Amino acid sequence: xxFLRVLLFSYTQVCQQxxxxxxxxxxxxxxxxxxxxxxxxxxxxxxxxxxxxxxDSGSPPVKYTxxxxxxxxxxxxxxSLTPVLFNVTINSAxxxxxxxxxxxxxxxxxGKYSKSLNFTLIEPVSKPVLSSPSSQAMKGxxxxxxxxxxxxxxxxxxxxxxxxxxxxxxxxxxxxxxxxFFQFINSSSDFGTYKCRAENNFPNSTKYSNSFNFTLAExxxxxxxxxxxxxxxxxxxxIGFALAIPFFIIPSCxxxxxxxxxAGLISTMNAEETENYVIYTEVEYIxxxxxxxxxxxxxKEDEKGxxxxxxxxTM
Numbered sequence: 163x164x165f166l167r168v169l170l171f172s173y174t175q176v177c178q179q180x181x182x183x184x185x186x187x188x189x190x191x192x193x194x195x196x197x198x199x200x201x202x203x204x205x206x207x208x209x210x211x212x213x214x215x216x217x218d219s220g221s222p223p224v225k226y227t228x229x230x231x232x233x234x235x236x237x238x239x240x241x242s243l244t245p246v247l248f249n250v251t252i253n254s255a256x257x258x259x260x261x262x263x264x265x266x267x268x269x270x271x272x273g274k275y276s277k278s279l280n281f282t283l284i285e286p287v288s289k290p291v292l293s294s295p296s297s298q299a300m301k302g303x304x305x306x307x308x309x310x311x312x313x314x315x316x317x318x319x320x321x322x323x324x325x326x327x328x329x330x331x332x333x334x335x336x337x338x339x340x341x342x343f344f345q346f347i348n349s350s351s352d353f354g355t356y357k358c359r360a361e362n363n364f365p366n367s368t369k370y371s372n373s374f375n376f377t378l379a380e381x382x383x384x385x386x387x388x389x390x391x392x393x394x395x396x397x398x399x400x401i402g403f404a405l406a407i408p409f410f411i412i413p414s415c416x417x418x419x420x421x422x423x424x425a426g427l428i429s430t431m432n433a434e435e436t437e438n439y440v441i442y443t444e445v446e447y448i449x450x451x452x453x454x455x456x457x458x459x460x461x462k463e464d465e466k467g468x469x470x471x472x473x474x475x476t477m
Contacts, residue, residue: 191220194265196276199247204284204363209252215263215276216245227264227273235261239268258283286367287314290360298379299347309358309371310340318362325354353378 199212215226220243228235228248238246252258258281266273290311299305309320320341322330333341345352353376361368 191224191265191267191274192217193274194226194263194276196261196263196279198279198281203280204282205252205258206284206364207252207254211250211252211281213248213250213261213263213279214245215248215265216240216243217265217274218243220265221267223268225266225268227266229262229264230257231260252281252283255283257281282315284315284362284364285313286364287311287318287360287362287369289369290320290358290371292356292358292371292374294374294376297375297377299353299376300379301347301349303347305345305347305376307343307345307356307358307374308340309343309360311360311369314360314367315362315364318360321359323357323359324352347376352376 194215194217197214199214205211213228215228217224222243223239223241224243225237225239226246227237228250235250236248238248240246248263250257250261261279261281263276264273265276288311290309292307292309294305294307296305307322309322311318316338317334317336320330320333320335321328322341322343329345330343335341341358343358345356347353356374356376358371359368360371
């Protein structure tokens, strides 16, 4: 039993010595190089990318590990100094970012890391919207056109057109903001159909906007200020008349009506008919004035009722 233990210990020591000797004879591994096989770092959703990693110096076998940030993605072993290929599918925006690879021997030791490789996700531009603060314009007027794509990877390049002819230089926008174009309306041809175009680095992603037309605005007549002034004067007169009714017109009408009522109640008496009999009649008048509140009418007639009636008003 003791002999077996001694033999096992000796075997372990021999293996360690062999591994140490092999490690001492191995060349120090160099920092690996990470490359994108397609050559461009701009990727799109559902795109497959191939990354190569290898060290120029070292003794095979070498273990290569691909990392995205601090997360391990895949591991490959190489028995030669030829590059290894890592295949990655860009399924979402989380699959883009910083990648690096690590090269090391299978025997535990210090590994070497490559430089970082950063992918950028690009998306096609959406259809741009062409607009202006006003759709009406007059000759001799400056107008403004704006063009904007709500979606798409930056930068986005815009170009303005009129009747399929470019009228602006390419405008590369590094931010999500509209490209502005200023047009001077000089002739009737400037009222044509306008469009704009948007594109970015996404392959075959050029998009054209909606059509936009300016209409000729009617020029204001010189008599328009006069008509406005007359309208204001008429309005003021109407308001003044409405205010005068309760304060002046109504009291005046009441006074005239009262005077007419008083005059109708006074008559003359014929002196020759005073000997005939007298009929007394009491009449009540409802008037605003207190002095006419109660009136007594004396009517004088002859026996045959042929003479005109005479009325005397008494209080």
